[in-house]
Amino acid sequence: AxxxxxxxxxxxxxxxxxxxxxxxxxxxxxxxxxxxxxxxxxxxxxxxxxxxxxxxxxFGTQKLEGDIRQAFPQARVARLDRDTTRTHDDFASLYQQMTDGDIDIMIGTQMITKGHDFPNVTLVGVVHADLSLNIPDFRSSERSFQLLTQVAGRAGRGDIPGQVIIQTHNPDHYVFNFVCNHDYEEFYKTEIQFRKRLNYPPFTRMVSLEIESENESLAEQLAQKLKKMLSGKITRKSGIELLGPSRAALYRINNKFRQHIILRSSDVHALQLILKQCGSAPEWQQFSSGKAKLIIDVDPVNLM
Ligand SMILES: [Zn+2]
Ligand SMILES: [Zn+2]
Structure with missing residues (x-):
């Protein structure tokens, strides 16, 4: 986004x-x-x-590779991303080269933090850490903290301690302080206050109702109808809050336009009840026809 x-x-x-x-x-x-x-x-x-x-x-890792090759003409540079590492063999080959000490600088996407531990890494640079921090999701700080501590954990070789350099436009953001100090407890304390203040999980449960269609205005119309239907069933007592409809952050995927509505409540049974009530109503059929599709996600891991 x-x-x-x-x-x-x-x-x-x-x-x-x-x-x-x-x-x-x-x-x-x-x-x-x-x-x-x-x-x-x-x-x-x-x-x-x-x-x-x-x-x-x-920005692309390809561009970064170009810059690095220019800055370090003597270095043996390799790149690990979806373009260069399509198969398991590609990955195994890069891993072997790292183990053999045939690579001086390895450039990679988040892929690099997942799975294998690369040996002999003494310096890690995180370029534009703002990227994960600014993902439009209420969990972006938590994800960044996880990602950065994971990356930091990769550095170090035997007795040689590793060094991590993080590039950001927001050095004052609370995440970085806790990452530098490896302070999970304090990060948790700060993050949980934010969640509480803004009524996000774990203080509430969420349901995302997404309408997708190749027809942009149909998706909009259906999302409005869906809102009307849901609103009609929400009572004051249920404590359910309805957000949207709005465009999803990734508005268009595979030629389909995506609109979504978010329901949120501290009472998961109230959420389940409203889904059940709406789901059994005949009007519900219109949201999943040949031209549109309704996707319901309870406790969505990704709200994009
Ligand atoms: Zn400014
Ligand atoms: Zn908002």
Missing amino acids: NYIFCKECGFVFHCPRCSVTLTFHENDRLLQCHYCNFKTGIPQTCADCSSEVIRFNG
Whole structure:
């Protein structure tokens, strides 16, 4: 997902209600919260320091490889990502080269942190750590903490301690302090307060109802109908909060437009009940026809 950030201070625009990163939609020239559908125009300047803001739309490991080869012409450089490492054999070969000491610099995506421990790593550099921090998901801090501590755990060889350098536009973000100190307990204490304040799991349970269709306006219409239907069943007593509908952060996948509604409540039985009530109503059929599909996810691991 794309977002907008400040070149100078790293400020990123967040939803005032949900505190998730606002997603940048190029066609409509607006920033949008994909949880609650909050919208705002593209700001010209940073809300924090008034500097120019730019859009972030990813960067490639390929580009990074080029830069590194230029900076270290003598080094033997290898790249581990989905393009270079398609099969298990590709991976095994890279792993063997690392073990044999035939690679000086290994460049990789998150793939590098998963699975195998690469031997002989004494220095780890995390380039643009903001990427995972700014994923529009309420768990982005937790995921970043996991990722960075995992990466940090990879460095070190025998008696030689490893060193980790993290690049970020937001060095003051609380995650980094805890990563540097390997302080899981303190990270937990801070993170859990944030979750409580904004009513996120584990204090609530969530259900995501996603409508996807190749027909953009049909997806919108159905999402509105779905909202109406759900709202009609939500009583004050049930304590259910309905967010959206809004575009999913990854709005278009495989040519299908995705709209979603989020239900949230501390009472999982109330959530189950409303799904059951709606699911048995005849109108429910319209959400899954040949032209559209409704996907229900209870406790979604990914809200993108
Ligand atoms: Zn700024
Ligand atoms: Zn929001």
